[in-house]
Amino acid sequence: MRKLYILSVLFITALLLITACNDDPTSIGESLIPNSDKVNVDSLTITSSKASVNSFIETIKKGTSPRLLLGKYKNIESRMLVKFFSLIPDSVLTPLKENQIDVVDSWVELYPEYSIGDSSNQLQFSVKHINSGWIAKNFVWDSLQMLNYDQNDIASQFVYTDSLITFNVNTDVVKEWLRSRVDDSLPENNGLLFTPLNEGRVLGFQSVAFVVNDKAPKLKIVVHKQGAFTDTITAIPSRSVHVMDGTKPEETPQNITLQDGLALHSKFWIDVTKIPQNSAVNKSILTFNINVSASDEGSIKTDTLGLFFYKDSTANVVDSASKVLLIREGDQFSGDFTRILQRWIDGDNNQGVRIYLTDERRALNKVVLYSNSASNIAKKPKLTVYYTEKNK
Amino acid sequence: MMNKITYKLLIIFWLTFLPNIYASGGSIYTRYGVGNIFYSYSARRMGLGSIGTSLLGTGDLSPVNPASWSNLKVTRLSIGVGYNGINLNDGKTSAFYSTTDFSGFSIGFPVDKDLGISFVMGLLPFSTVEYEVDVNSTDNNLPAGKYTYNGNGSINKVYLGASYKLPLNFQFGATFEYYTGDIKYSSTASFKEFSPFANAKYIENLQYRGFGTTLGLISGNISKGLSIKKITNLRLGISLNLISSLRTDSSLITINKLGQLNSLSTLLNTNIPYKLSFGASFNWDTDYLFLMDYIYQPWSKYDFNGISSNNLRNLSVVSFGFEYKNSEARYTNFWEQIKYRGGLSFKQTQYYINGKGIDEYSVHAGITAPLGPRSNIDVGLAYGIKGTNDLNLIKENFVKANISLNFGELWFIRQER
Numbered sequence: 001m002r003k004l005y006i007l008s009v010l011f012i013t014a015l016l017l018i019t020a021c022n023d024d025p026t027s028i029g030e031s032l033i034p035n036s037d038k039v040n041v042d043s044l045t046i047t048s049s050k051a052s053v054n055s056f057i058e059t060i061k062k063g064t065s066p067r068l069l070l071g072k073y074k075n076i077e078s079r080m081l082v083k084f085f086s087l088i089p090d091s092v093l094t095p096l097k098e099n100q101i102d103v104v105d106s107w108v109e110l111y112p113e114y115s116i117g118d119s120s121n122q123l124q125f126s127v128k129h130i131n132s133g134w135i136a137k138n139f140v141w142d143s144l145q146m147l148n149y150d151q152n153d154i155a156s157q158f159v160y161t162d163s164l165i166t167f168n169v170n171t172d173v174v175k176e177w178l179r180s181r182v183d184d185s186l187p188e189n190n191g192l193l194f195t196p197l198n199e200g201r202v203l204g205f206q207s208v209a210f211v212v213n214d215k216a217p218k219l220k221i222v223v224h225k226q227g228a229f230t231d232t233i234t235a236i237p238s239r240s241v242h243v244m245d246g247t248k249p250e251e252t253p254q255n256i257t258l259q260d261g262l263a264l265h266s267k268f269w270i271d272v273t274k275i276p277q278n279s280a281v282n283k284s285i286l287t288f289n290i291n292v293s294a295s296d297e298g299s300i301k302t303d304t305l306g307l308f309f310y311k312d313s314t315a316n317v318v319d320s321a322s323k324v325l326l327i328r329e330g331d332q333f334s335g336d337f338t339r340i341l342q343r344w345i346d347g348d349n350n351q352g353v354r355i356y357l358t359d360e361r362r363a364l365n366k367v368v369l370y371s372n373s374a375s376n377i378a379k380k381p382k383l384t385v386y387y388t389e390k391n392k
Numbered sequence: 393m394m395n396k397i398t399y400k401l402l403i404i405f406w407l408t409f410l411p412n413i414y415a416s417g418g419s420i421y422t423r424y425g426v427g428n429i430f431y432s433y434s435a436r437r438m439g440l441g442s443i444g445t446s447l448l449g450t451g452d453l454s455p456v457n458p459a460s461w462s463n464l465k466v467t468r469l470s471i472g473v474g475y476n477g478i479n480l481n482d483g484k485t486s487a488f489y490s491t492t493d494f495s496g497f498s499i500g501f502p503v504d505k506d507l508g509i510s511f512v513m514g515l516l517p518f519s520t521v522e523y524e525v526d527v528n529s530t531d532n533n534l535p536a537g538k539y540t541y542n543g544n545g546s547i548n549k550v551y552l553g554a555s556y557k558l559p560l561n562f563q564f565g566a567t568f569e570y571y572t573g574d575i576k577y578s579s580t581a582s583f584k585e586f587s588p589f590a591n592a593k594y595i596e597n598l599q600y601r602g603f604g605t606t607l608g609l610i611s612g613n614i615s616k617g618l619s620i621k622k623i624t625n626l627r628l629g630i631s632l633n634l635i636s637s638l639r640t641d642s643s644l645i646t647i648n649k650l651g652q653l654n655s656l657s658t659l660l661n662t663n664i665p666y667k668l669s670f671g672a673s674f675n676w677d678t679d680y681l682f683l684m685d686y687i688y689q690p691w692s693k694y695d696f697n698g699i700s701s702n703n704l705r706n707l708s709v710v711s712f713g714f715e716y717k718n719s720e721a722r723y724t725n726f727w728e729q730i731k732y733r734g735g736l737s738f739k740q741t742q743y744y745i746n747g748k749g750i751d752e753y754s755v756h757a758g759i760t761a762p763l764g765p766r767s768n769i770d771v772g773l774a775y776g777i778k779g780t781n782d783l784n785l786i787k788e789n790f791v792k793a794n795i796s797l798n799f800g801e802l803w804f805i806r807q808e809r
């Protein structure tokens with residue numbers, strides 16, 4: 001009896017094992033599949049002719065920007081604020097407390113890593129001592145009105161090379177900064193305000209938010225104790241920000257104009273009603289062509305466009321989790337648009353997308369794209385879609 | 393005693409929780425209607441090639457004709473598992489698929505043997521859908537990919553029934569049944585791994601709910617009216633299965649790069665036609681049992697959401713079976729107690745594809761071996777051919793196996809005081 005039970009279990013186990021010997025699915029029976037079950041992958045290229053462009057300036061804070069911009073170029077001016085800080089060795093700190101330290105020399109080194117404008121045009125700027133406190137994260141152009149700073153320019157003896165700008169800084173100001181480290185009765189070091197003086201050039205320098213390769217701005221301080229030593233202290237930025245002001249550049253309906261710095265964004269809409277409802281997008285690529293002659297870019301070109309899905313284009317509200325990136329290749333930006341397109345097909349209202357330059361905090365490029373109204377059809381924005389549709 | 397109970401419990405556990413595993417691929421004909429319909433539920437009935445409409449249940453519980461329960465002598469539990477191996481051939485290529493399924497369980501309690509009152513309940517499969525077809529994409533403008541059409545699911549029924557002995561030794565039985573099931577039809581466009589193209593899938597999901605009943609009648613022994621001495625226990629049987637309109641929740645699910653999107657579901661009705669079974673059986677010379685059955689189910693009357701199917705026709709099944717048991721077998725001799733059976737079946741299936749009806753021919757065999765005084769194990773086998781390669785149709789060669797365990801226990805024995 002027990003044997004029979006065991007045999008039963010073994011028989012059932014054998015059935016399981018035999019069941020494992022299945023062939024892979026094949027196409028046998030394909031012609032018997034009902035037409036209503038069948039799906040098909042199709043493709044579509046959309047170049048909408050409907051006018052779709054609306055640019056606007058977006059307020060963005062540059063406190064966390066990896067780059068500081070300084071200069072005036074065409075429609076934009078940029079100023080920067082920098083506070084320098086250094087660790088002071090005890091050998092200097094002790095005599096400093098006893099007021100035995102003199103600042104013999106002090107100068108600032110700026111290493112440009114970005115530029116836009118005429119390279120033969122030297123950037124001229126003033127440097128003023130800031131008296132009041134400021135917070136980089138929230139600082140905008142209008143904040144300058146509340147800023148208390150000396151009117152006299154404390155910079156002199158500018159030296160320009162391709163990779164370095166140096167200028168001397170008033171040693172009295174620097175000495176007061178050092179003394180304020182050991183004497184609380186002295187005003188706090190609030191840094192320097194840099195203001196461009198001439199037109200035609202903007203330079204970018206590393207900010208405190210992103211320091212690499214030892215190319216951050218530096219303040220060099222030569223200190224001297226009578227009969228003891230002469231030493232050089234290097235201070236680097238502990239706080240920095242740049243602020244911009246400007247006007248919208250000239251635009252035409254045939255173009256989509258985007259600009260860094262000002263944060264000139266644009267609303268873009270494309271008609272996708274030709275794509276069947278209930279279809280599933282396998283792949284979609286959105287391509288913009290750059291109007292090279294109308295664009296104006298600096299030493300580092302913009303390499304990526306960002307797009308956001310519009311929840312409400314009238315109120316300018318986007319879905320911040322919906323970001324899509326279009327990558328530059330030659331004179332085009334293109335990228336996978338599936339996530340946004342599928343939402344429209346699935347029923348979300350198509351209110352278009354917001355386009356912007358992803359380097360808007362760290363450059364001053366103006367990128368002009370051909371719009372839906374471009375006269376050259378080949379240059380219009382193009383949406384290539386591969387989608388699966390089920391027969392009804 | 394404890395060991396026997398342990399073994400029984402283990403086997404019941406093993407069979408009850410046996411999943412429908414390794415199922416991928418099967419008969420594309422199951423796409424139509426609600427799939428393949430189960431007409432017999434036990435290894436014994438499979439071995440006979442028949443459903444045994446006129447058989448009074450002895451060693452097994454058959455829900456085919458509830459009138460058969462009137463002969464229940466002990467509390468009985470029947471449970472089984474079935475194997476279905478199918479070789480598909482379209483005239484150019486062939487493929488083999490197999491599944492192992494739980495084939496249901498029933499438990500019956502005799503209440504009054506004199507009046508033939510028994511109560512029986514159980515869970516049984518009603519229909520099954522299982523197929524998968526892969527078609528490679530031939531569009532040169534697209535990366536390598538394929539279309540996959542897949543159907544799977546089943547409808548099951550839970551039933552509760554009773555039997556009663558009528559005058560003139562007629563037996564009557566009836567069940568109350570609840571049908572429930574879930575069948576999915578999916579269509580997928582897929583691409584190779586790491587392809588920049590996202591897969592897309594559509595799933596049509598149908599959930600069925602409804603009620604039904606089976607009424608059965610088995611005649612008394614009418615062999616007495618015949619002058620043939622060797623023919624005994626001649627009975628006729630009839631059963632009618634009626635199913636109400638099944639409420640069907642139909643929804644379309646789309647799976648794309650963003651995830652799953654459920655469309656609004658719709659409540660529809662699915663009308664499954666009635667099933668009428670006739671049968672006759674008799675014993676020859678005590679040791680031999682012969683039976684024949686005829687089943688009719690007008691699938692042309694099937695409709696889904698009020699729309700009938702052009703691919704379904706009326707179903708007819710004719711089957712013959714026989715069984716041998718040694719009526720003088722000694723209980724001490726295991727081999728003498730084994731019963732042997734076989735049968736033939738011709739089925740005009742419900743499928744009508746490409747203007748041609750799909751027919752099925754099969755041969756059956758089986759045995760019953762004792763597990764104890766009132767318990768036994770049944771093994772049933774069937775081999776058959778279904779369909780044809782004409783008109784781009786599929787020819788199927790199938791092998792089925794079923795093992796059923798039937799436990800009989802004397803429960804609820806009233807002690808004479």
